[in-house]
Amino acid sequence: MLELNSITKIYNPGTVTEMCLFQDFNLQINDGQFLSIVGSNGSGKTSLLNIICGSIPIENGDVIINGKNIARLKDYQRYSRIGRVYQNPAMGTCPHLTILENMSLADNKGRRFNLSSGINKNRKSYYQEQLATLGLGIENKMDIKVGLLSGGQRQALALIMTTLTPIEFLILDEHTAALDPNTAEIIMKLTDQVVKSKKLTAMMVTHNLRYAANYGNRLIMMNRGQIVLDRAENEKAQTSVDDLLTMFNAISIECGN
Amino acid sequence: MNVLLDLIISTSTQGLIYALLSFGVYITYKILDFPDLTVDGSFPLGAAVTAVMMTNGSNPWLTLPVSMAAGALAGLTTGLIHVKLKVRDLLAGIITMTALFSINLQIAGSNLIINRDVDTIFTSAFVTSFLGSSSLIYRKLIVSLLIVIMVKVLLDLYFMTKSGLLLRAVGDNSVLVTSLAKDKGTVKIIGLVISNALVALSGSIVCHEQRAFSSTMGTGQVVFGLATVIIGTTIFQKFDSVHGTTAALIGSIIYKACMQLAISLGLPANLLKLITAVLFLAILVFGNYQKRHNATLKQKG
Numbered sequence: 001m002l003e004l005n006s007i008t009k010i011y012n013p014g015t016v017t018e019m020c021l022f023q024d025f026n027l028q029i030n031d032g033q034f035l036s037i038v039g040s041n042g043s044g045k046t047s048l049l050n051i052i053c054g055s056i057p058i059e060n061g062d063v064i065i066n067g068k069n070i071a072r073l074k075d076y077q078r079y080s081r082i083g084r085v086y087q088n089p090a091m092g093t094c095p096h097l098t099i100l101e102n103m104s105l106a107d108n109k110g111r112r113f114n115l116s117s118g119i120n121k122n123r124k125s126y127y128q129e130q131l132a133t134l135g136l137g138i139e140n141k142m143d144i145k146v147g148l149l150s151g152g153q154r155q156a157l158a159l160i161m162t163t164l165t166p167i168e169f170l171i172l173d174e175h176t177a178a179l180d181p182n183t184a185e186i187i188m189k190l191t192d193q194v195v196k197s198k199k200l201t202a203m204m205v206t207h208n209l210r211y212a213a214n215y216g217n218r219l220i221m222m223n224r225g226q227i228v229l230d231r232a233e234n235e236k237a238q239t240s241v242d243d244l245l246t247m248f249n250a251i252s253i254e255c256g257n
Numbered sequence: 258m259n260v261l262l263d264l265i266i267s268t269s270t271q272g273l274i275y276a277l278l279s280f281g282v283y284i285t286y287k288i289l290d291f292p293d294l295t296v297d298g299s300f301p302l303g304a305a306v307t308a309v310m311m312t313n314g315s316n317p318w319l320t321l322p323v324s325m326a327a328g329a330l331a332g333l334t335t336g337l338i339h340v341k342l343k344v345r346d347l348l349a350g351i352i353t354m355t356a357l358f359s360i361n362l363q364i365a366g367s368n369l370i371i372n373r374d375v376d377t378i379f380t381s382a383f384v385t386s387f388l389g390s391s392s393l394i395y396r397k398l399i400v401s402l403l404i405v406i407m408v409k410v411l412l413d414l415y416f417m418t419k420s421g422l423l424l425r426a427v428g429d430n431s432v433l434v435t436s437l438a439k440d441k442g443t444v445k446i447i448g449l450v451i452s453n454a455l456v457a458l459s460g461s462i463v464c465h466e467q468r469a470f471s472s473t474m475g476t477g478q479v480v481f482g483l484a485t486v487i488i489g490t491t492i493f494q495k496f497d498s499v500h501g502t503t504a505a506l507i508g509s510i511i512y513k514a515c516m517q518l519a520i521s522l523g524l525p526a527n528l529l530k531l532i533t534a535v536l537f538l539a540i541l542v543f544g545n546y547q548k549r550h551n552a553t554l555k556q557k558g
Contacts, residue, residue, distance in 0.1 A: 113423040115419070
């Protein structure tokens with residue numbers, strides 16, 4: 001379970017451009033929830049992710065994962081519990097390392113990076129098995145450099161790498177936004193499949209209202225640092241794209257997607 | 258004919274000894290993507306430590322690990338300044354380099370000449386017992402070659418370890434290293450430590466070879482290192498299987514050969530640094546041209 005308790009976030013404090021985004025913000029995400037977050041630009045979606053991951057500082061509040069307060073930890077320390085897939089497919093992989101080397105790095109998360117062999121040959125077939133679930137054929141290209149893959153292939157690889165080791169929380173940061181519509185569709189289906197099969201607790205920021213409506217079992221809409229809509233389970237299932245669009249237009253100037 | 262052969266051998270020896278410096282620059286510039294100017298200070302640091310130890314009658318072989326430790330400390334300093342004090346990479350290196358100029362003079366006292374009766378690694382009992390019959394320039398070549406091969410193999414092995422893989426990852430995509438719950442700052446520091454240890458080792462062996470330490474011997478070594486790495490990687494860019502260390506090694510030998518050629522053709526020694534700068538510029542421009550050329554080919558293909 002992830003809890004955000006009385007978060008206060010002020011941008012540029014003490015200057016003329018001071019802007020208070022979150023004031024006493026609270027959010028609780030239960031185990032097994034797959035939460036979609038929508039909202040216009042500047043509504044605080046990405047700030048929320050950055051606060052959880054420790055990429056930006058906060059003025060006040062607690063970030064609690066499974067009972068442990070991580071608000072005072074450095075960003076890299078938090079990632080021992082969190083996995084994150086970025087909007088930019090280049091962020092989740094190393095372009096000059098091979099697929100096998102990238103998978104080996106990801107597989108060693110949570111363990112020591114010592115002087116033992118970087119690549120465990122016994123694990124290669126396991127990696128190939130995992131990559132085969134993508135259906136992209138990259139499991140047969142283990143020794144090519146990741147920089148030679150397409151954006152969609154890299155994003156798929158990043159998704160597998162992020163979820164290769166046990167994590168307590170998965171963050172999807174507009175992870176289909178930089179992909180063409182077909183590839184985005186494939187990545188979204190894969191994401192859903194991975195989240196379900198590994199029983200992950202996940203949080204997805206998206207500008208695609210259709211994805212928000214069709215995937216996941218909880219949905220929140222944000223506006224100016226506040227949650228203006230929060231629907232889960234059946235209530236969420238009955239929410240259509242049109243409903244979302246109507247509400248979205250009501251609160252925002254710009255329609256995402 | 259013998260003169261020419263001697264010249265080729267001594268030039269190759271130079272290329273080999275300085276290849277250790279190229280390995281160091283390869284790690285920071287190519288792997289970490291960190292333009293590390295500490296090199297201009299850690300190179301003479303290795304020589305200063307060596308010169309002082311030798312004049313005090315220390316075992317010549319002992320100077321190598323001690324120099325490496327001193328270089329490692331220099332790299333650690335740059336790393337801490339950059340990572341902990343959040344000073345930009347280029348400036349962090351400049352600060353350490355500047356400090357080292359004084360420190361090197363403090364260590365050595367002044368420019369030092371090692372007396373002929375002091376044994377260097379090339380004239381030590383250990384080497385002469387194997388290679389005693391061959392002349393000194395052959396001994397220098399063989400000893401340098403053995404050291405360089407040993408360091409190269411160890412480095413190549415290191416790059417294949419988990420720690421080495423993480424080092425390569427941090428220069429490639431530091432965000433991923435953070436995602437792996439590892440502190441990218443620590444990884445950078447490790448790279449700087451290894452790099453400057455190698456640079457100081459190179460300085461130490463140069464001191465053995467020349468029997469001298471001079472406070473200005475570090476000037477331009479960064480440029481030399483960058484040039485050799487860029488020459489090497491430009492030549493071998495189409496060959497994925499060639500190790501970066503091999504490329505740096507070949508680059509170093511080519512560079513030293515070019516310099517030797519220029520001097521043999523009557524170039525005044527005073528113009529050497531100017532030629533270095535021009536050559537470096539030419540390599541960079543050529544490398545850019547090749548990249549563009551390849552990119553166009555890819556688009557067409």
